[in-house]
Amino acid sequence: MLTAEQIAATVRGITAIQRPDGAIPWFAGGHLDPWDHVESAMALDVAGEHDRAEAAYRWLADNQNPDGSWYAAYTDGQPTDRAREANFCAYLAVGAWHHYLSTSDEAFLDWVWPYLYAAVEFVLGLQAPGGQIAWRRAPDGTVPDEALLTGCSSIYQALRCALAVAEHREQPQLDWELATGRLGHAVLAHPERFLDKGRYSMDWYYPVLGTVLRGAEAHRRIAADWDRFVVPGLGVRCVADRPWVTGGESAELALALWAVGEPDRAELILRWIQHLRAEDGMYWTGYVYPDDAVWPEERTSWTAGALLLAVAALGGDHATTTVFGGGTLPVGLAPRDSGCESERCR
Structure with missing residues (x-):
């Protein structure tokens, strides 16, 4: 699908964007958000750029x-949106x-633990009694009664990865286990607890x-909206009612397909989005196909990062298959009165 040199070019594209302080913005001179910053750092790790990945985590610290x-x-190291988003x-x-x-x-894991612990505690402070987690704390400190x-x-x-870190360090976190179980049950069994964002492919996969x-539950979900979001030969729509395919969503769907045992379809999706590849090895964010137009005219670090992670999973990279396969990650404790019949609740 990609030659070693093509992969190396994509990695060079991400490293060219990374700032001397470790920050990885969307593109040179652009803004950074913590979620996409981490995704790009993970892509650096699968490429063997471990020092650069660690620099990204030190920026977070x-x-x-x-x-x-x-x-x-953040832009140039200064906050430009002071909301604090839970998933970020x-x-x-x-x-x-x-x-x-x-x-x-091991030294890295010891060093990062207090930062990770504090981040998880912040996130769990936004959890509602029903298990769902409010999507942000606003700049004025208020928390909307809304979850995504x-x-x-x-x-x-x-949370499953956080529990894996805690377990490895022999520092069990019972509150985290309970919170993880409650959140998983909410996602599985209570769609009414979340805002309706069904237009967006991310809510699908x-x-x-x-x-x-x-x-079987995962396969049913993928099959249910495949024709609604997937454009054969081009990739995955970001929004169901817009003729716009995006590289990030396409690569993430490929990663999800790999995770549920469909590597052939995953590879097919990744092959389709090679039309977004630029000469420098980076990937355009999206493509409006009726207009034959790249839009926006940005080659984003996180689009390249998502693609490299999907390729790494297909190639059997241990770290990537572990965190996205999920088979060995702790699952938390399901609520005793959940009544959940899913295999993930038992």
Whole structure:
């Protein structure tokens, strides 16, 4: 699908964007958000750029707020959106466990633990009694009574990785186990607890990508909206009613397909989106196919990062298959009165 040199060119594209302080913005001169920053760091690890990946995590440590959060956006090191989004803050746990699995660096895991612990505690402070987690704390400190299915699916994966770190360090966190179980049950059994964002493909595949759904349930979910979001030969729509395919969503769907045992379809999706590849090895964010137009005219670090992670999973990279396969990650404790019949609740 990609030659070694093509992969190396993509990696060089990400490293060219990374700032000397370790920050990885969307593109040179653009803004950074903590979630996509971590995704790009994970892509650096699968490419063997471990020092650069660690520099990205050190940037997070240097910029963590006293309450364990990060702001939603930074430009040139300064916050430009002071909301604190739950899934952005949780994703450090995925990156940290992935980095450890890539490097076996016990010193890194010891160093990152207090930052990871504080981030998880911030996120769980936003959990509602029903298990769902509010999507953000606003700049004025208020918390909307609103949760997002995509964000909560990502947080579920992050909590499982956080539990894996805690277990490895022999520091069990019972509160985290309970919170993980409650969140997983909410995603599985209570769609009414989340805002309706069904137009967006991320709400379709993220319960699979975030390791909440596996087995027959995952296959049913993928099949249900395949024709609604997938454009054969081009990739995956970001929004169902817009003629716009995007590289990031396409690569993430490929990763979800790999995770549920469909590597051939995963590879097909990745082959389709090679039309987004630029001469420098980076990938355009999206393509409006009726107009034959790249839009927006941005080659984003996170689009390249998502593609490299999907390729790594297909290639059997241990760290990537572990955090996205989910088979060996702790699952938390399901609520005793959940009544959930899913295989993921038992």
